[in-house]
Amino acid sequence: MSDETRLREDLCLLAKSLFDRGLTHGSTGNISARTPDGGLLVSPTGSSFGRLDPARLSKFDDQGNHIAGDRPTKEMPLHTAFYDTRGTTGAVVHLHSTHSVALSLLDGADEDNFLPPLTPYAIMQLGKVKLLPVFLPGDPAMGDAVRGLAGKRSAVMLAHHGPVVAGKDPQAACNAIEELEETAKLALLTRGMNARPLTDDQVQAVVTKFDVKWD
Structure with missing residues (x-):
């Protein structure tokens, strides 16, 4: 089995796992x-x-030309923005996951750091998640917004839409976006219940120990 054949199968298996567990639905993601x-x-x-x-996956060559497979997702500007601005990006995944979208609808979100620091794991896998404004689906301006971050963020949350995460490989990107969704779920479950987030010192300890980019 060639490396590309294995990658094709891995992408489809990971996507099906996300779908089967309700992390995206219909033809979304x-x-x-x-x-x-x-x-x-x-x-x-x-x-x-x-x-x-x-x-039938869409295939592009190293110059960005569509050379095989079906027509690609209309969210290509989002994907290429991460590849072009973050040299470590080996995979990008975008979901319409329910809890993260719900959290983006509520007032009071920190646009620079969308997820509250409830556990160390989202910090370790995602760093700060940038909350972006509402865009029409497929709007190239979404890619422009990611490019405007100059590669500083591996994850963004599109308000009223869904999260987008870049990782070193498909497994890492999927693990990280699942962590984003579960943290959003925790935030909703504990909203209004005087939940205790990690302190600034605890957050900094995680950032230091696991060498997280935190700017």
Whole structure:
């Protein structure tokens, strides 16, 4: 089995796992990964995470030309913005996960640090999550907003829409976006209950121990 064939199968298996557990639904969400030759594999537009076909993934060469497979997701500007601004990016995943979207609808969110510091794990896997404003689906301005972060963030939350996370590989990106969703769920479950977040000193201890970029 070639490296690309294995990557195609891994992307579809991970996507189906996310779909089967209700982390995205219908034909929502998109996923991409860097290929060994420097190109990209991307989920097609209008496709369901629960039924992706490895052979029909959109393929781009290392110059950004669509060379094979179905037409790609309309959210390509989001994906390419992460690849172009973060050299460590090997995969990008975008979901319409319920709890993170719900949290983005509520007043009082910190736009620079969307997730409250409830556990160390979101800090370790995501750093600070930037809350971006509302965009129409497929609007290239979403990619422009990510580029404006100059590679400083591995995760953003699109208000009223869903999270987008870049990782070193598909597994890392999926693990991190799941951590984002579960932290948002915790925030909603404990809202109004005088929950105790991590203190600034505790957050800094996590940042220091695990070498997290925190700016």
